Amino acid sequence: MPSEVPPYQQISDDLRRRVTEGEWGPGERLPSRAQLALAYGVGANVLQRAQERLITEGLLEGRAGSGTYVRTPTERSRMVRTRHGERRGDSPFRADLRERGRTGSWESNSYVRTPAPEHVAARLGIAPGELTVRTCYEFLVDGRPAQLAESWEPMAVTGGTPVLMPEFGPLAGRGVVERMASIGVVVDFAVEVPRPGRATADQANLLGISTGDLVTLVERTYFDPDGRAVETADIVIPDTLWEIAYEFPVERR
Incomplete structure (x- = not known):
């Protein structure tokens, strides 16, 4: 990935790809932030910012005390x-x-x-x-x-x-x-x-x-x-x- 792209954005782009390709399905819990941060070789704050970006986009959702999940699409x-x-x-x-x-x-x-x-x-x-x-x-x-x-x-x-x-x-x-x-x-x-x-x-x-x-x-x-x-x-x-x-x-x- 281009070096000028901030690390959190590189990670969020990769997480988005993994979700889109079906590595985690709707309603499924992602690995913990500590596990993902270790896998990507970044600090917890960088991983958190990457996930917050996807939460804002509506792809993921955070559940207090439980973790981060792939959001299940809802009918409008x-x-x-x-x-x-x-x-x-x-x-x-x-x-x-x-x-x-x-x-x-x-x-x-x-x-x-x-x-x-x-x-x-x-x-x-x-x-x-x-x-x-x-x-x-x-x-x-x-x-x-x-x-x-x-x-x-x-x-x-x-x-x-x-x-x-x-x-x-x-x-x-x-x-x-x-x-x-x-x-x-x-x-x-x-x-x-x-x-x-x-x-x-x-x-x-x-x-x-x-x-x-x-x-x-x-x-x-x-x-x-x-x-x-x-x-x-x-x-x-x-x-x-x-x-x-x-x-x-x-x-x-």
């Missing part, structure tokens, strides 16, 4: 994001899955009177520190982790109403659009900004994936007809499990 499902979901009398997440014969559920925790961080305040068009209701979600599909979300709603919009807490009260779990409509707030449009990212340790633990795995980060904000933001959320979707499709109407003359 399609997650359709559409405003049609807001008109089905249920949570858009749950309604979309039900139409595909699958079950959607979630766990959540809400925190009232949470001062808005600067980046959240900018998205909501309020002053930093203004009070919000912050809700953290773990969404499940057929009982397995599927996505995470962190939502903020200005208390200036929902304070003193029956829908102050998104997951409590008469419209618990019905989605932002229906809850806001019940207090006379019309949600006219939403803006979503998707970005690629890597799972943090906390996100990976909740989603059942590996730290550093590819995820799609979706920054979503709902607006009323005057352009006032009434809710914003950060959504984390594991790329290994879901592909995202956007469905939107086409205006006709």
Whole structure:
């Protein structure tokens, strides 16, 4: 191999070749790092960096206290994001899955009177520190982790109403659009900004994936007809499990 190629890259390229040629099959454990480091004649840190490169690529996965394994390919499902979901009398997440014969559920925790961080305040068009209701979600599909979300709603919009807490009260779990409509707030449009990212340790633990795995980060904000933001959320979707499709109407003359 060319001498200018760093040792860890030479090793990762060779490990990739060995996996591709079937020396270790899907789900099979690789030799220990100490064994591989000895075989390649390098230090443990170099071998670790080589494996981390392949973990980031999705070829290998590390299991705490167990070792490094060839990742078993998983079938990606399609997650359709559409405003049609807001008109089905249920949570858009749950309604979309039900139409595909699958079950959607979630766990959540809400925190009232949470001062808005600067980046959240900018998205909501309020002053930093203004009070919000912050809700953290773990969404499940057929009982397995599927996505995470962190939502903020200005208390200036929902304070003193029956829908102050998104997951409590008469419209618990019905989605932002229906809850806001019940207090006379019309949600006219939403803006979503998707970005690629890597799972943090906390996100990976909740989603059942590996730290550093590819995820799609979706920054979503709902607006009323005057352009006032009434809710914003950060959504984390594991790329290994879901592909995202956007469905939107086409205006006709």
